[in-house]
Amino acid sequence: MHELSLITAMMDLILKDAQSRGIRKITRVELKVGEFSGAYPHALREAFAVASRATPMEEAELVIEEVPAELRCRECGAVFRPSETGWACPSCRSQNVLLQGGLELEIQSYHGRDGDVGQGRSRQGYSSGEQEES
Amino acid sequence: MSVKVVVGKDILAVNRKRAEDLRARFKQMGIKVVNMLSSPGAGKTSILEATIPRLQKVRAAVIEGDVATTRDAERLSHLGIPLVQITTLGACHLDASMVWKALEEMDLSRVDLLFIENVGNLVCPASFDLGENLRVVVLSVAEGTDKPAKYPAAFLSSQVVLINKMDLVPYTDFDLERVLGEVRAMKPDMKTFTMSCRTGEGIDRWAEWLEKWVRESQ
Structure with a gap:
């Protein structure tokens, strides 16, 4: 239900970043969404279709990598998926387990074009993002 | 020219920053903050109604989150504490900027503990940090x-689980040991309390623990 908030937060981050790099059109956005993140890919896509209208992201392809929940046993190191019957380790029955994947809600990358990224300033001073030409 | 920008950032980075x-602002004010999550009707407001009068030395305030009505805030208004409805x-869900805005309407100068009652929902509120010290x-x-296995994000991001309506256990097939087992499997150091707002059972123990937590963590 909160997917629209997530999508608008994602769009704000990307549009701001794109603007600072002189990127005028976003063609592709790659997200990583964990199984236990509480966000559903289908609802994210619906929200994106609505929220991106009349923005530089309107025609962007939204690619969602779904990350399955993954547990690791702190006792024997086994890696396994949570089951209906609980989170105990299937190998040693220990309940001392750690969720090591499945809560992700990340913007991996985005693709853009029509920018003047090849020249000067827009390439400098971004510690949080790397830029590759393709 | 086409470019790829690697971002690698949490979608909620802006909320997290806020x-x-x-959190820094609350710390400066000397206020501890509790964010309360649950499904609709689990008893968040009833727990606040029962808990706040039992706090001896800790002065409480409440931010109430609700989708459409001010009913929960009306229920708490007789407590005579600073209270704002969002x-x-x-x-x-509530997000950090809504809480930021609510603070403008509150006098927190004589408050030690701020409860934020989130919107009744076990999915969405789990993703939004509100600057709390305890969830x-x-x-x-x-x-x-x-519920713990079905809504892991809500339980994993919390430090305390309150199991309410214990007076109903004889009428249901609720298995307390199993729930506690599942919660511990998810999070071995989770603090759990059982209670019933209807009978008052277990409220004292929780309120005492909470008061101690506020005073010790100051």
Whole structure:
């Protein structure tokens, strides 16, 4: 239900970043969404279709990598998926387990074009993002 | 020219930053903050109604989150404490900027503990840090035994679980040991309390623990 908030937060981050790099059109956005993140890919896509209208992201392809929940046993190191019957380790029955994947809600990358990224300033001073030409 | 920009950032980075700002602000004011999560009807407001009068030396305030009504705030108004209602107009969770705005309407100069009652929902509120120091998830007996495994994000991000409506246990197939086992499997150091707002059972123990937590963590 909160997917629209997530999508608008994602769009704000990307549009701001794109603007600072002189990127005028976003063609592709790659997200990583964990199984236990509480966000559903289908609802994210619906929200994106609505929220991106009349923005530089309107025609962007939204690619969602779904990350399955993954547990690791702190006792024997086994890696396994949570089951209906609980989170105990299937190998040693220990309940001392750690969720090591499945809560992700990340913007991996985005693709853009029509920018003047090849020249000067827009390439400098971004510690949080790397830029590759393709 | 086409470019790829590697971002590698949490979608909620902006909310997280705002929440960190809130946390710093609360710290400066000497206020501890509790964010309460649950399904609709699990008893968040009833727990506040029962808990706040039992706090001896800790002065409380409440921010109430609700989708459409001010009913919960009305229920708490007789407590005579600073109280602000956030009506989210449909949004299924509170976020840090809503809390930031609510603070403008509150006098917190004589407050030690701020409760934020989130919108009743076990999914969405789990993702939004509100600058709290403690996250409490309420589970009521009538909801059944399987909630922790079904809503792991809410439980994993909380430090305390309150199991409410214990007076209903004889009428249901609620399995307390199983729930506690599942919660511990998820998070071995989770603090759990059982209670019933209807009978008052267990409220004292929780209120005492909470008061101690506020005073010790100051």
